[in-house]
Each structure stands twice: as C-alpha cells, then as structure tokens.
Amino acid sequence: MLDVVLPILIFAALALALAGALRRIGLWRQGRAAPVQLLAGLAAMPRRYLVDLHHVVARDKVFANTHVATGGGFVLAALLLIAVHGFGLESRVLAWALLAATAVMFVGALRVAARRKDPPARLSRGPWMRLPKSLFAFSVSVFLVTLPAAGVLPAGFGGWALAAVLALVVAWGLGEMFFGMTWGGPMKHAFAGALHLAFHRRPERFGGGRSTGLKPLDLNDASAPLGVGKPVDFTWNQLLGFDACVQCGRCEAMCPAFAAGQPLNPKKLIQDMVVGLAGGTDAAYAGSPYPGMPVGEHGGDVHSPIVLREGRALVDADTLWSCTTCRACVEECPMMIEHVDAIVDMRRHLTMEHGNTPNKGGEVLENLAATDNPGGFDPASRMNWAADLDLPLISARGSAEVLLWLGDGAFDMRNQRTLRALVKVLRAAKVDFAVLGNDELDSGDVARRLGDEATFQSLAARNIATLAQYRFEHIVTCDPHSFHVLKNEYPALGGHYDVSHHSTYISQLMAAGRLALGQWSGGKVTYHDPCYLGRYNGEYEAPRNALKGIGIKVVEMERSGFRSRCCGGGGGAPITDIPGKQRIPDMRMAEINATGADIVAVGCPQCTAMLEGVVGERAEVLDIAELVAAQLAAAPAQRVKEEVTA
Amino acid sequence: MRREDIKQVQGLKVAALVSVGRHPVTGRPRRADFDARAVEMGLSLVAPENMSLLHAGECSPERESALRGYLGMGIGALDVLDQPPEADIVPALEARLREMGARLVLCGARGEMGEASGLVPFLLAERLGWSLVSGLAQIESVDGDSMTVLQALPRGQRRRLKVRLPAVVTVDAAAQAARQSAYGPARRGELRRIEGEVTPDAAARDWNTAPAKKRPKRLKIVKAASARDRFKAAAAKAEGGGGQVLTGLSPQAGAEAILKLLREEGVLR
Numbered sequence A: 001m002l003d004v005v006l007p008i009l010i011f012a013a014l015a016l017a018l019a020g021a022l023r024r025i026g027l028w029r030q031g032r033a034a035p036v037q038l039l040a041g042l043a044a045m046p047r048r049y050l051v052d053l054h055h056v057v058a059r060d061k062v063f064a065n066t067h068v069a070t071g072g073g074f075v076l077a078a079l080l081l082i083a084v085h086g087f088g089l090e091s092r093v094l095a096w097a098l099l100a101a102t103a104v105m106f107v108g109a110l111r112v113a114a115r116r117k118d119p120p121a122r123l124s125r126g127p128w129m130r131l132p133k134s135l136f137a138f139s140v141s142v143f144l145v146t147l148p149a150a151g152v153l154p155a156g157f158g159g160w161a162l163a164a165v166l167a168l169v170v171a172w173g174l175g176e177m178f179f180g181m182t183w184g185g186p187m188k189h190a191f192a193g194a195l196h197l198a199f200h201r202r203p204e205r206f207g208g209g210r211s212t213g214l215k216p217l218d219l220n221d222a223s224a225p226l227g228v229g230k231p232v233d234f235t236w237n238q239l240l241g242f243d244a245c246v247q248c249g250r251c252e253a254m255c256p257a258f259a260a261g262q263p264l265n266p267k268k269l270i271q272d273m274v275v276g277l278a279g280g281t282d283a284a285y286a287g288s289p290y291p292g293m294p295v296g297e298h299g300g301d302v303h304s305p306i307v308l309r310e311g312r313a314l315v316d317a318d319t320l321w322s323c324t325t326c327r328a329c330v331e332e333c334p335m336m337i338e339h340v341d342a343i344v345d346m347r348r349h350l351t352m353e354h355g356n357t358p359n360k361g362g363e364v365l366e367n368l369a370a371t372d373n374p375g376g377f378d379p380a381s382r383m384n385w386a387a388d389l390d391l392p393l394i395s396a397r398g399s400a401e402v403l404l405w406l407g408d409g410a411f412d413m414r415n416q417r418t419l420r421a422l423v424k425v426l427r428a429a430k431v432d433f434a435v436l437g438n439d440e441l442d443s444g445d446v447a448r449r450l451g452d453e454a455t456f457q458s459l460a461a462r463n464i465a466t467l468a469q470y471r472f473e474h475i476v477t478c479d480p481h482s483f484h485v486l487k488n489e490y491p492a493l494g495g496h497y498d499v500s501h502h503s504t505y506i507s508q509l510m511a512a513g514r515l516a517l518g519q520w521s522g523g524k525v526t527y528h529d530p531c532y533l534g535r536y537n538g539e540y541e542a543p544r545n546a547l548k549g550i551g552i553k554v555v556e557m558e559r560s561g562f563r564s565r566c567c568g569g570g571g572g573a574p575i576t577d578i579p580g581k582q583r584i585p586d587m588r589m590a591e592i593n594a595t596g597a598d599i600v601a602v603g604c605p606q607c608t609a610m611l612e613g614v615v616g617e618r619a620e621v622l623d624i625a626e627l628v629a630a631q632l633a634a635a636p637a638q639r640v641k642e643e644v645t646a
Numbered sequence B: 001m002r003r004e005d006i007k008q009v010q011g012l013k014v015a016a017l018v019s020v021g022r023h024p025v026t027g028r029p030r031r032a033d034f035d036a037r038a039v040e041m042g043l044s045l046v047a048p049e050n051m052s053l054l055h056a057g058e059c060s061p062e063r064e065s066a067l068r069g070y071l072g073m074g075i076g077a078l079d080v081l082d083q084p085p086e087a088d089i090v091p092a093l094e095a096r097l098r099e100m101g102a103r104l105v106l107c108g109a110r111g112e113m114g115e116a117s118g119l120v121p122f123l124l125a126e127r128l129g130w131s132l133v134s135g136l137a138q139i140e141s142v143d144g145d146s147m148t149v150l151q152a153l154p155r156g157q158r159r160r161l162k163v164r165l166p167a168v169v170t171v172d173a174a175a176q177a178a179r180q181s182a183y184g185p186a187r188r189g190e191l192r193r194i195e196g197e198v199t200p201d202a203a204a205r206d207w208n209t210a211p212a213k214k215r216p217k218r219l220k221i222v223k224a225a226s227a228r229d230r231f232k233a234a235a236a237k238a239e240g241g242g243g244q245v246l247t248g249l250s251p252q253a254g255a256e257a258i259l260k261l262l263r264e265e266g267v268l269r
Ligand code: SF4
Pocket: A251, A254, A255, A256, A257, A258, A264, A265, A266, A322, A323, A324, A325, A326, A327, A328, A329, A330, A339, A340
C-alpha cells in the first residue's frame, strides 16, 4: 500500500509547496525594483550559504553542528526521498543513503529538541516549539518506510495498519518540511533564506567583504518615494530578506536599545515587516515584545502606512527612533538581514515626508541646513579652539600629505582636548598635515541617520567640492562617524578618499618609528570599540596596537571587538532621546567598571561624551590620542628633540 | 500636535503673510521664524487645504527655496505676488486679500530682512479697515464673527481678548514654535506667481539707508550688598515709576494726555 500512497503524498506536498512558493514570490515582488544580478546571485548562493552564513552561525559552535546535522540531513533526505519513494528508483545504495541521511537528521533533531526544552528568552516559541517534533516525524517515518527498500525488512511488513500510521506520520513530516516551507511555517527560513542570500542587497558582504554605507536616495527622481512609508516602498529583495528571519533572536540579545528597555527589538521589527508584507496582525508573534509594548495591538498590510502618526499601525515611531544604528544586530544575524537599512529607510519617510523627527531632531536638522553644524554655532568659529596652535590651512598651501579632518568635535570643549593631543602627536612625528579650517562642514552623518537625506547630500556635495580643490594623500580624523561617511558613503556621491582613523594613523607612525614614546605607568586600561570604527569598518586591531605602543595592556571587556556594545551615541539617538528603563551609556560604563579598569580608552568624540556623561563612580575616559600624547611629554628623547628644534 | 486636538474651524478663510527670513548667525535665507509661527497658528485653526500662504516680493532661486520652507509645513501652495524691491507691497496685499475673501490674516511681528519695521500689519489693517491685535500667543476659539485670543504681555502674562472678524493679527516669539519643515512637501508644493499692480513706495524714495547699529543698552546700576539682592534686582519687574493710569476720561481728554506726554518726552515737537 505504501508504494501507492507515498508517491501521492510526496508529489502532492511538492505541488502544494510549489504553489506556496509562487505565492510567496508574488508577495515579495510587491516591493520596488532593485538592481540584482539574478543568475550570478543564484550561482553564488551555495557558497554564500555554506561559507558566509555558516561563518556567522558557527559563532555558536554547538548550534552550528546541530544545524549542519539537521539541515544537511534534511536536504539530502528530501532529495533521496523523492528519488526512492517518489519515483520508486530501486537501488539499495540510494535506500541506504536515505537511511543514513534520516539518521543524521534525527541526531540533529534530538539536539534541536534539547535546546527547545528550556529555550533562552531570545528564541521565539509558538510554532517553533513544534519544530523538533516535526523533525522527528519526518526523519523517523522516512527512516521506517525506507527499511523495506533497503532490504532490512520484507516489503509489506506490519500490514496495512502500520502502513497507514506510517503514512500519516510521513504526511505530518512532509506538511511541515515541504508545505510549511513556502506557506509560512518555521521552515520558511530555508526557502526565503536561500533566495535572500542569492539576491542580497549587499552582495559585497559575502566572501569576507564589508558593505556598511547607507545607500543614497535619488533625489532627482521626483517619482521615487522619499524613504519607506508603506511596506511596498521597500525593494523586493528587502521584503525577501525580512521573510528569511529564523527568529533566533541573536539580534535581540545584542541590541543595546532592547537591553535598555527602549521600545525596540530588532527581531520583532523584522517580524512586523513580515506581517506588513503578508498582511495581518502581530498576534501570532511568540517572541519577546518591544519593551513596554504588548503584542497583538499592531497590524497592517503592504499598502498601509507603517507608522500611523496618530493611533497604531505596524510599528510605532518611537521604535524606529530608538535605534543607535550600532549594527550589532546586522553583525550577529545569521541570515544576514539588514536591519539598519530598513530602519533608516523608514526614518527617511518620517523626516522627509512628515517632518516628524522627534525631540531635538528638527532643531538639529535646521541647524545643519543653516549653519552646517548640528549645534548651530557660527561656522566662522570652527577654528577658535586652535587659535594658539597656528594650524596650517590647506587653502594657503594647496597640498599636504595628510588632511586632518576635525569633525564637529571642533565645537565641543571636551573634544578640543583630544584634537589638541592629536595635533601634538602629529607635530612630534613631523607629519606634513593641514586642515580645511572653516571650510570644513559637518560630514552629514547625523542628518543622514535622522533620515534627512537631502541635508546629507547637500553637505556631502559641498564637502566633496571643497576637497576637490586640494591635493593630499590621506585624510586622518579622530571621529569614526566622519571616517565612515567620508570613506564609505561619499564614494556613491563621487568623493573617493584614502581615510584613516587617527588610531590607525598613530599606530602606523609608531610602527615606522616616528614617535619617541615613554611607557605607560598608570592604572588598568580597557578599550571601548566605537561601532563606526569596529563593526562599520572592521578596525579592531589598530587602536589596540596604538595602546600597546605605549605599553598599555588592554583589559578586555566581555563585550568587545565585533561584539562591543554601543555607547548609545550613534544614529542621532541622543537627539531623538527615546526613554527607556535605563540609559545605554550607564550599561556600558557598568561593563567598563566590571573590568576594574581605572581608565577607558576611547576613539570617538561621541563615545567620550556619552561615557563622560555617566554619573557616579566610573573609570576616567581618555581618547587614544590623549594617552599617546601624554607619553610624548614623558619621553626624554622627545624633549631633547624639541629643545634642539626650538 | 495631534490631529484630533485641533479644533478645526469650518469655513474660515485664513491667510498667512510670509516673508523670506535670514538666519541670525549665517545670514542665509530661510523661512522667517515669526512668520513660520504665524503659519503654525493658522494650522491650529484650519486644515492645510484651507490655509493660504501669501508672499509679496521678488522671486529668485535662493528666495524661492527659503519660501519652500513654509510649504514643507504641509501646505500645498504659496501665492507669490511679484513685486520689485522698490514697491510698496501693502496695496498689492490688500487687493489680493480682498479678492481671496480672507477673514483672518496672520503675520509675523516683523520680517528678518529689508525694512523689517513691523509696520506692514498695521498699514494693512488700516487700509482694510479691520481690527488688529499684536503679539498673539494663541487663538482659543473662533465662533462666527468673533474669536477669543490670548495676547502675550511681558513676563509671561497673558490677556484674553475677544476680537471681531475680519482681523489682522501678529505673532512673535510668544506663540508656539513652528513645526519642522519637511523636504518632500516643500519640494512638491506649488509656488504660484501672481502678477499684480505695482505701487512705488513713495515714502521710501527719500530715505537714506545705513547699516543698523546695535543700540546701546542702558546700564542698570545696582548697588547690592549680597548675591540675593543682586538676584532680586535682576529678576525684579521694571518699575514704571512715573506712570499714570487714566480712567473715565473722554476720548478727547485721553488723547490730550497722551499728546502731552509725548511732548514732554520729546517724541513730538
Ligand atoms: S542597530 Fe543596534 S540599536 Fe539598532 S536595532 Fe540593531 S542592535 Fe538595536
């Protein structure tokens, strides 16, 4: 009887799966067009899956093995199942191979079940809790029905009653694994995930590359939407990307805003976008909610506004404005979903269509448009901090080896100390450098992350025009935000530069023996990786090398390197200032204090400001430039040299 | 402000007069702060569709982008009465306002460029023969032919007034700050150029213009022994001193009293 029932079951499930796939593809195709290389993407997909995706999954060793056993076993078992039972190929070898595949899958399923026994909070429950049972159903039933084909049991063993039971269990397994894959069960991640990898909006990320710059809006095209107001305004491959989410909650576990109790959870946000693309409400969502917001009150469809400015829709505006754009979620996501792109897209709509940037947002954007700096300071006072330093202006010299980009920290008294220290270091190493002076404008970082693409592009275009007048080899800056924008976001607007963070440049000066330095004799030092230097640009080593160069042994925090936690200062978050239960910089300072460090070395004006704003007992906050400059003064060799040149 | 909080007034024709402003630090053209507050006040009364924006002056790309700042507050169109710099804009504004049938005209208390005398609302109200109220903090309600408003007085004091419509009102820093201007509506909004009659500004022809100088501030000499006294002196109300409250006089007697004071102060000779 089974040889009649099984092919029917298998082909029926496949046909339904195919119908579901077409429907799902139709849902994604509601999005806008995107430049995607379809064939090349499909060809690259297996490698992206096996290498790039696995690389991220493998950060959790135990689960990586589980996934290889379950996923690999399933793919093999499914293909062999179709061959052996679907087409009835009579081959002992294939049958044995099928037995082996289901056995491997069974072992994987055991471990999935173990993890699901007492799942961590970041994992979603609901339908995900039945997944191990479905995996058992599939692997065990397929194993059993294959035993006769492998010659282990005689055909017709157990009579029709057993066959009927087995057929039912096979149907369950096929229902979850084939039908559910395209109709929206937990296995959807395999189908959508594979295609998402093929048609990813940042293919540069595969093969060890990095792509972190936001994509520009074409402001000359009056018909293009200004950001994303409805799910249909996303590109189709963004919608596909949301659908690939496995609800593993790794993003949630890393998100500083979620930890601070602000109303943001990147996993829930992605799931809400899935609700948006398919239509419905979030009532079925079975993971952690946005802190302080009950599940089940939001919903929408692909043609309705994502954020109702009054009342409720898919998500609340506060959710979008809580994000610090720290990219911890993107870094951690095994499906390589681009949360930050989506959040900024939706912010663009709120700012550019409705002028709804919360709190100080409107004021900052107005200042940027009128004075080219967020604080509204007189642009002619940008160089006041250096009145006594006699800094060379590139406009007077036309060229220099290094263009020192000051950033808006030039207006901030705390950051001026860092800048002075950096100038001291550059002078000690006899670097040929110059500054733009009052011709420098804000890089546009904050405007862009607050969704004001127009102001960003205006600032960028004017900066690029200024830079085009001069000759220089590198740009060096102590502001990772300017660094990121100049290096990764200006190229799309026609500005291509060799940019380094000051820690990179200082460590190169050290390596070249151009700095005579004393040895650190102070207390314990830890180092806080700025998001825009680390995760955005992969620079984890240079700051540590610079500290090593003055004899500092960094005591690492638990969250450091690519898992460093944001200071709370990115993405305009201090400007939009969405309340939570605690403040992100306080949480970060607690982690700093946990190392017992007396000093936390930083490399970003924003981190400095956020961490110095923490009240109570805390480590002292010093920029790498300040730490290095202090050792210059202590170096006798240096003093002698200065006397000679004086 | 949420939509449902707005007590929308049906059928009221509101116009706001807007000018090209000048940023106090950089001098760049922008939407003028007081004018933008006037627009904001208008939007608290009527839906954007029922709100007219009116500008009288020249059109240049730079000025145009500043004017678009008002459209970015969510209003679909702005009428620009094409007037050369040497024109007296008041007659043109008057003609246009009559033509539109506006019943309430909102203006910023003074412009940020040009003469910035703050006189346009007064001259306009005079020509139109309408009431004028200056320094509005809020319009509380409009019913039929009158409205209840809060006028701002020094030191945060407010005076509730009942004003007959049609009226011209002016708005300064006491009114609610203007909403953020958004790029999309600013770009899409329509600037409608309207040709009209040009009246040369006869008075201005004989004027000499010179750069403004900061007026010297009268020093308040405080002889205070303690910080507390100094604080009290700084926070104290300016004492009017020789002021006089006249009540129950005939208009004739009142006017004479005012004239006498002006002569004493040397304002009139
Ligand atoms: S970028 Fe950072 S703050 Fe924003 S959602 Fe991701 S983890 Fe959270």
